[in-house]
Amino acid sequence: MASRNRFFEVTRRGMSAVLAAFTAFAILLPGSGLSQTAVTSPFFCSNAAATEKAIVTFVERVTKQGSPDFVPPTERIATFDNDGTLWAEPPIYFQLAFALERVKVLAPLHPEWKDKEPFASLLKGDLKGALAGGEAAIFEIVTVTHSGMTTEEFDKIVRDWITTAKHPTTGKLYTEMVYQPMLELLAYLRGNGFKTFIVSGGGIDFMRVFADRVYGIPPEQIVRSSGNLAFELRDGRAILMKLPTFNFNDDKAGKPIGIQTHIGRRPIAAFGNSDGDLQMLEWARGGGGVRFALIVHHTDAEREWAYDRSSSIGRLDKALNAAQAEGWTVVDMKNDWKTIFPFGSK
Amino acid sequence: MASRNRFFEVTRRGMSAVLAAFTAFAILLPGSGLSQTAVTSPFFCSNAAATEKAIVTFVERVTKQGSPDFVPPTERIATFDNDGTLWAEPPIYFQLAFALERVKVLAPLHPEWKDKEPFASLLKGDLKGALAGGEAAIFEIVTVTHSGMTTEEFDKIVRDWITTAKHPTTGKLYTEMVYQPMLELLAYLRGNGFKTFIVSGGGIDFMRVFADRVYGIPPEQIVRSSGNLAFELRDGRAILMKLPTFNFNDDKAGKPIGIQTHIGRRPIAAFGNSDGDLQMLEWARGGGGVRFALIVHHTDAEREWAYDRSSSIGRLDKALNAAQAEGWTVVDMKNDWKTIFPFGSK
Numbered sequence: 001m002a003s004r005n006r007f008f009e010v011t012r013r014g015m016s017a018v019l020a021a022f023t024a025f026a027i028l029l030p031g032s033g034l035s036q037t038a039v040t041s042p043f044f045c046s047n048a049a050a051t052e053k054a055i056v057t058f059v060e061r062v063t064k065q066g067s068p069d070f071v072p073p074t075e076r077i078a079t080f081d082n083d084g085t086l087w088a089e090p091p092i093y094f095q096l097a098f099a100l101e102r103v104k105v106l107a108p109l110h111p112e113w114k115d116k117e118p119f120a121s122l123l124k125g126d127l128k129g130a131l132a133g134g135e136a137a138i139f140e141i142v143t144v145t146h147s148g149m150t151t152e153e154f155d156k157i158v159r160d161w162i163t164t165a166k167h168p169t170t171g172k173l174y175t176e177m178v179y180q181p182m183l184e185l186l187a188y189l190r191g192n193g194f195k196t197f198i199v200s201g202g203g204i205d206f207m208r209v210f211a212d213r214v215y216g217i218p219p220e221q222i223v224r225s226s227g228n229l230a231f232e233l234r235d236g237r238a239i240l241m242k243l244p245t246f247n248f249n250d251d252k253a254g255k256p257i258g259i260q261t262h263i264g265r266r267p268i269a270a271f272g273n274s275d276g277d278l279q280m281l282e283w284a285r286g287g288g289g290v291r292f293a294l295i296v297h298h299t300d301a302e303r304e305w306a307y308d309r310s311s312s313i314g315r316l317d318k319a320l321n322a323a324q325a326e327g328w329t330v331v332d333m334k335n336d337w338k339t340i341f342p343f344g345s346k
Numbered sequence: 347m348a349s350r351n352r353f354f355e356v357t358r359r360g361m362s363a364v365l366a367a368f369t370a371f372a373i374l375l376p377g378s379g380l381s382q383t384a385v386t387s388p389f390f391c392s393n394a395a396a397t398e399k400a401i402v403t404f405v406e407r408v409t410k411q412g413s414p415d416f417v418p419p420t421e422r423i424a425t426f427d428n429d430g431t432l433w434a435e436p437p438i439y440f441q442l443a444f445a446l447e448r449v450k451v452l453a454p455l456h457p458e459w460k461d462k463e464p465f466a467s468l469l470k471g472d473l474k475g476a477l478a479g480g481e482a483a484i485f486e487i488v489t490v491t492h493s494g495m496t497t498e499e500f501d502k503i504v505r506d507w508i509t510t511a512k513h514p515t516t517g518k519l520y521t522e523m524v525y526q527p528m529l530e531l532l533a534y535l536r537g538n539g540f541k542t543f544i545v546s547g548g549g550i551d552f553m554r555v556f557a558d559r560v561y562g563i564p565p566e567q568i569v570r571s572s573g574n575l576a577f578e579l580r581d582g583r584a585i586l587m588k589l590p591t592f593n594f595n596d597d598k599a600g601k602p603i604g605i606q607t608h609i610g611r612r613p614i615a616a617f618g619n620s621d622g623d624l625q626m627l628e629w630a631r632g633g634g635g636v637r638f639a640l641i642v643h644h645t646d647a648e649r650e651w652a653y654d655r656s657s658s659i660g661r662l663d664k665a666l667n668a669a670q671a672e673g674w675t676v677v678d679m680k681n682d683w684k685t686i687f688p689f690g691s692k
Contacts, residue, residue: 074564151606195566208610218420219610220541221566226607231599231625238625238632240606247607253577260497260586261572261593262608264554264565279577279584286584 051336054329055185058292062268063192069290073193077267079223079259079280080186082200082207084273084314085296086215087178088167088341090305093313094174095202096138098161100127102145110144139246146203147227147244154242158209170346175214179296180339185271186215194269199223199259201251201276205242223262225250251276256283268292278319281328293328295319300334303345397682400675401531404638408614409538415636419539423613425569425605425626426532428546428553430619430660431642432561433524434513434687436651439659440520441548442484444507446473448491456490485592492549493573493590500588504555516692521560525642526685531617532561540615545569545605547597547622551588569608571596597622602629614638624665627674639674641665646680649691 062071083089092100103113103122113119118137121129131137146154167177186196198207198217204224211217228243250258256279259267269292270277270284281293297316298307308316323330333340340346408417429435438446449459449468459465464483467475477483492500513523532542544553544563550570557563574589596604602625605613615638616623616630627639643662644653654662669676679686686692 074558077566197566204607204610212420220423220543220608222610229603229606231602231629233628238602238628240602240629256577256584256586257575260575261550262566264550264568282579282584283577283586 051329051331055188055292055294058269058290059189059192061290071268071289073195075265075268076189076192076194077197077263077265078189078194078269079197079199079255079263079267079271079284080182081255081272081274081277081280082198082202084298085179085271085277086182086186086198087174088304089314090307091168091313093202094167094177095206096142097168097174098158098165098206099141099145100130101161101165102157103141106145142203143227143244146205147242149242150239151205151229151242152239154205155209158206162210170341172341172343175210176343177341178214179337180342181337182271182296183215183342186217189269190216195221197221197223197259197263197267199250199255199270199280201225201249201254203227223250223255223258225254253279255280259283270294271296272319273298274314274316275318278322281319281322285326285328293323293326294331295323295328296331297333299332300337300340300345302334303340304333305346306334397675397677401638401640404615404636405535405538407636417614417635419541421611421614422535422538422540423543423609423611424535424540424615425543425545425601425609425613425617425630426528427601427618427620427623427626428544428548430644431525431617431623432528432532432544433520434650435660436653437514437659439548440513440523441552442488443514443520444504444511444552445487445491446476447507447511448503449487452491488549489590492551493588495588496585497551497575497588498585500551501555504552508556516687518687518689521556522689523687524560525683526688527683528617528642529561529688532563535615536562541567543567543569543605543609543613545596545601545616545626547571547595547600549573569596569601569604571600599625601626605629616640617642618665619644620660620662621664624668627665627668631672631674639669639672640677641669641674642677643679645678646683646686646691648680649686650679651692652680 061067061069062076064070080086083093087094100122103119107113107119107123110119113123118130118133118141121132122141130141149157162175163173165174166172167174170177190196196217198211198215198221200207200223202224204222204226207224208219208222211222212219226247228245228247230241230243232239232241248254248258252275255277259280266287267284268287268290270281271294272278272281273296277295281295285291285293295316297320298305298314300306307314308320320330322328331337407413407415408422410416426432429439433440446468449465453459453465453469456465459469464476464479464487467478468487476487495503508521509519511520512518513520516523536542542563544557544561544567546553546569548570550568550572553570554565554568557568558565572593574591574593576587576589578585578587594600594604598621601623605626612633613630614633614636616627617640618624618627619642623641627641631637631639641662643666644651644660646652653660654666666676668674677683
């Protein structure tokens, strides 16, 4: 365990760049002795030998030169859902929290909202009333807060919000509500030559503002739902306007479609937490050779939240059945994760 | 000129991997002396000092540590059109040549085509008659040849074709009809920390089959037009079916939209050859700081082809005006390129 602990201490001190540089260098020189020193340390702050072993065994099989299961680095594509997989999602999806706050900011420009649902309830502080309209209400709130500005203006709005807004339960920044074991898993996979992607039902322009800093995943490796855009020359300068219409819904069957359109390769590993991720996990598993599928099961009401088959957010029902039937790896957060968030737990 | 020649000889011998490894290593160690050894060799087999100097000056400005124009490697996004910019396009777009040949292969399964245009003319060998229907005819030919199979089946069809089909004029493989100076430009930019993307009006699944091998651009760095897909479980295995409907047209104003949706960063350099690339070039130029836009002007009827303002393929009219008005770099193929194709010229 000594070498494991040392690895975790190093990454926790923010020195993962050293590791990344070392590993990238090893990958660049496939013919040299250095290529034999692929990072094999496990990534979880984990009590769960079985879960940990499943991941490490998979990575060792696909990275070992000469192994029949060897996968070249270019094909080592790993896709991650975001909400509930990389960061928390209760009490409401964080991007929806952003949209609700934006409604309040924009209200003075929209006097008609006083008499129009879902805005009227929302502005009176009645969130339950505002969301009583279900998906249509949410769609309307997201639309008015995510369109009508240029992509660069939206980027600044998100940047200002994400650096200051606090989670209602923990009082932490939303970007602190990420799962420490998953950060280490991302680093571990990248250290073994994987290219990591986020494939999420949320809006593409929202997450790109901070995913590079928080997860080490650059904008071009984010596959998400997107609205339509319009190209314009404004005073001779090219801009893109965000339109109030929907282009692509990157959820459920939309996930493998988004992956194919964006990445063009079938992932060899996929990570999710809800029924919205089922098709992505099936897509990853459906390729030839060794494949890996993992589900994060929210089982820790004390340190995080506990929810699955009957939850309105992050429902995990069919995908849990599939995981059991197909033998996918299921993380039991309560028993498998020693640490939940970088700051500890809820 | 000695060092320039050596650089080109090395790349021509297929040893660009050595260069890439060296440069990547230099980038990984920004604090070391190695970071000062960024590759500054020019890339063109060029007689054109001015064109060459424009590119080299741009790259030196954005890569020099401490320079006010310095751009970090993550932001060094360069986007390239394909048809007419990276490979040739006369007498017809190569992907259309593929589609036409597929019609002949598929004809026995479609007896009704004997009496139905554009297929009837095409099967009689009357290409002009087949294409008399204009864009609608082309759209129909592309649709029937690019849908109705899984993404993996289509991949195999393209792979079989592209490794054997020959260009009607030169008798060379289509993948040999790439521009040697542009291959060197791609290597030069990547050697200086740029991430290179293809942004093309052609279909996304077609080019991904060979772009990695031919251009060193992996599938996930290709932004192109795409058809709709449908997720299915076939005998329990996840597949994606290619549907006969169009999803996204990555041409003209579609190019900056495709770039934003896929890459999420505004390119700092863009390369095209026709009016279909105008908006992409404007988008690249419209960002802050130093930006670079280049147009390949087909001026060499002898060694390649000569066409611009009145051509039905690769029309270069408005974009040429813009280049002149805005001071973009225009490559005069006849006078600027010593070599056209890796095998020489037409």
